[in-house]
Amino acid sequence: MRYLPHTDKEIEQMLSVTGHAHLEDLFSHIPDKCRYQGELNIGSPISEWALTDYFKSLGEKNSVSSAKAVLLGAGSYSHFIPEIVSDLMSRSEFLTAYTPYQPEISQGTLQGIFEYQTLTARLLGMEVANASMYDGASALAEALLMAIRIGRKKNTVAISSSIHPHYREVVKSYLQAESFTVIELKTDKKGRTDLSGLADIDGLAAVALQSPNFFGVIEELQDAATQIHDSKALFVCCFSEPFSYGMLKSPGESGADIVCGEGQSFGMPQSFGGPGLGMFASSKKYQRNLPGRLIGETQDVDGRRGYVLTLSTREQHIRREKATSNICSNQGLCALTAAAYMATLGGTGIREMAKLNFNKAEYLKNGLLAAGANLLFDSPTFNEFTLSFDSDFSKTRSRLLEKGIIAGMELSQFYPEYKDAYLFCVTETASKDTLDTVIQEVLL
């Protein structure tokens, strides 16, 4: 086996040093009653070429591999990944290193993540950002736990029902064991979060909104911030499409205290939903309450600028059960990828891309409205939007599927109250031809 370098002779020489006759003898102290019975039943080794054929066949079993376009987002977005991003991120010095415990030989990862923290903070309009969390959903859960820590005796959080349904489920999993209360806020007729009942909630530590929300609707964050702060709670703003902030006012500028969300759009393939990137930022006054890894700037003994893991007294290896979180890693390579992607776009590029996405989504939305569809919510949207149909859209959807276009997702699986409504997504990867085909098919 090519990954196992020992020759039989070497094994023999080494065993003579360790004082064993056979490899099996290294395990002689393991009691019989703990032993694996028989040999591992997982087949013979497969060669590189056979493996390549096998995975190719698996890829082909995903019907999406032959699809021309997937007009569906819902937390996983199709964006162009520049070749330089994939190429640079596959450099094995980044790929095969571990957590930068030894900063002198990890400055590549450390400076790269410091840059990621900075670009993330700038994107979200916040003062500080961490080195990333597992994904947008767990980032939201950690943000709410952080708000509860800051709120001390407050045990209740309110989350908007227009937050991604899966994110809300993850929040409930994370918060279930302790006696925390999670209240869901209704979505109003405009597709925005109804904040009218906040004053009646006791012990409210935080209120979480998503913008653009699951329906693609842009929330009025500034107004929300005022109402949330009036109820003495922290404002947690989450997102699933970071491109929106190339065009929209940032959550920080709108008054959010903690901002978190999914960064997959920035250079990561969709890969059946993972790995993604939990982006996480806050105001500076809460930096010692942040969960997860942090990279900070410092100096070496010669006064040269360098970077280290820092504020580790928040973390488990020192604080154990009193740590701010149990997370002891980050999505290192994904964070580095997002930084490289943001650098590749630049400030000019992200503005242009955000507009491109917006224009394309508006084109399909307006085309479908002209073809007879109805707006579920009459509010501005970014990238994603929800429409309802008087006719049976599921038949149209099936016809489009035969043409290799996956057009939207039925909303009722997550929101039974919205019948015959579909969530659509358009990014820069969908061509005008594809969008026209969808519009034509609805007109049929």
Next chain:
Amino acid sequence: MTLGPGRTGLILDEPLLWEKGKSGRTAFSMPDLDVPEAITTIDKELLGEGPDFPDLSEVDVVRHYTRLSTWNFGVDTGMYPLGSCTMKYNPKINEKMAATPGITASHPLLGDELSQGSLKILFELQNLLTSLTGMDKACLQPSAGAQGEMAGMLIFAAYFRKIGEKRTKILIPDTAHGTNPASAALCGFTPVSIKSKADGTLDLQSVSELMDEETVGIMLTNPNTLGIFEESIREVTACIHEKGGLVYGDGANMNAVMGIVDFKRCGIDIMHLNLHKTFSTPHGGGGPGAGPICVVEKLSPFLPVPHIVKNLEQYHLEYDCPDSIGKLHAFFGNFSVLVKAYSYILSMGGKNLKKASQLAVLNANYVKESLRDTLQLAYDMPCMHECVFSDALQQKHQISTLDMAKRLIDYGYHPPTIYFPLVVQGAIMIEPTETENKQDLDQFIAVFKKVTDEARENGDILRNAPAITKVRRLDETLAARKPCLVG
């Protein structure tokens, strides 16, 4: 300094991203706008200026990250004997398999019918992991070992809620990784620390005294974090089970025992595996990893949703699981990491996985025997895939573990894990892994001996090490006292 691969060379400096670039440059191939510009109906109040990012050219970006990469040390660079992290070689073919177009383009919400290939990967990998551990069911959703632990603790809580018992404490050995108590606390349990015996193993007597009807059970690691197999594991787990408790096994050290130990027979009820350790997926400078969990049958109803099942020849996502602890990830976990691990297991086959464990243990024992007169062994016990020393012999020369670790860098090695586990003062934990050959181990051993010679004869070389890296020792106190987290 001719021992070891470390030499001096040209290091190129590189500023921070925003210290370079000029407004108007671009590295992005911007698609044309092929639709009419939309008349924006968005309220101006909602619009912003966009972020303050630098504009860079393609060459700017390429040079930037290429230079940064040269300041890093990875497994592909050299030996990385970081104990408890299993820094084995990460096969290239696995990266290619995960990049198969039909796999990377797979959207997570298309439903069963359009996702059969991805679902098959998840289903088959679940089965392989249960085969490898001896457990009954697996769930691949946890994104890392710590999230696997958390899933385990949530399952503990859900199980006792289901059977109507209120238990609040959990036993955790003092050798445990810090995430164990942190995960337990996050799920509402109060950790009770168990002091290890003088030989570094679990004290059955203490477990038996501390285990009671208010305690959910125990979280243990076997082989433990000292690299020692807990020979009394069956007695410990029996004691927990007798009092109605459950046993969580931290599978961080699975690389020592593939095909050798059956965790269900050991009495483990639930365990996680670190695919980025045992199953060779790259660590990526700290992630993404994957921390799937495996459980015995009676705990399978509590696994996160969706469960991935096979009906006839179709794979299916099952959401109707009323006892489930819910979801831990927006979708199905770090999928492409799972693909890489699947590719690794298929490449190795059963025979080679067992051989990998045997050779990992052989390498650790070889290093242990070769350095036993050079460094103080923390516990003179049979070791598994890693061995733990301390700086007790070097202290008299005012040389610490940190100094030796930093000196190893100059010689071209990533240092071992240092100052963990906490029960060993000045711990030096060496895990060579099976992918290091004898020649390279011999060179490493010779270098370590040289470093201890230097400790005796010329300690300042160690105290001032590393000397030839891009930066030398960094001021961590300054970083923590005046945090500068963004530039």
